[in-house]
Amino acid sequence: INACVLVSIASFALVLTLLVYATGNLGVALGAHLGNNLTGFLLISHQQSYNSFALFNARPLEGPGWTGFDAVLIAAIGIVSSLLTALLLLHPRSPLKVGAATWRGGGPV
Template sequence: MAAVRDPDRRAHPLQTSSEEVLFRGYLPRGLANRFRSPFVWALLPGLLFTSLHWSGGSTAAINASVLVSIAAFALLLTLVVYATGNLGAALGAHLGNNLTGFLLISHQQSYNSFALFTAKPLEGPGWMISDAILIALIGIACSLLTIVLLLHPRSPLKVTAEVPNAVDAA
């Protein structure tokens, strides 16, 4: 299966929104209609989304760390959709994540001409197990920080479910 690390599509709003509609909208809703357990309707689309980010050129340790980071982020996006009842915040978080990887810091040689900072390619040699663990921990920490920013009651960036007002509905 081809990796989703295509430089022509990674930070594109259409690509990001289509992933959100499929993996946080259509699949979870369809599975939830058949299965009550969130272990089915929330985790299966997240695992599928995560598996699409496998890179054949990376070592097993780097792939594992990237996949752990992406799985944490996919779980965050699913939680945000569940908490808000819509795809808006998840779409924005996903696009922001992709733009950061595309414009701020790049670990992929095909993005280096656009990124402000460049780093050693993830597909390249020389990565240690400790590097892979650190990458996974950073990914998990960033996902946890994002969820706090989006869902904590005191956060200025908190997103909420929109409940229609009875006056507006009349």
């Protein structure tokens, strides 16, 4: 399970790196990371120490009873959600599209 969680985290980090490269702005990655953390803390929690904050409590990832299929499914969900984040933020027709920062002259950038 630990390796699959690591794959999920690595895919999210890769998507955030892609967002910074595509936009030239670190704020996009910080905003996506904030949204990810708020979802993890306030909506669905897999950690027993944060269960009091979350709306839904799931089985702890560090607990027993996880199968190999469950671990692969967790990694796949993480990868798909990371790719959907990139699609929503980079697709030209998305209402959440972020663009590259442009310098207009004048004061400091």
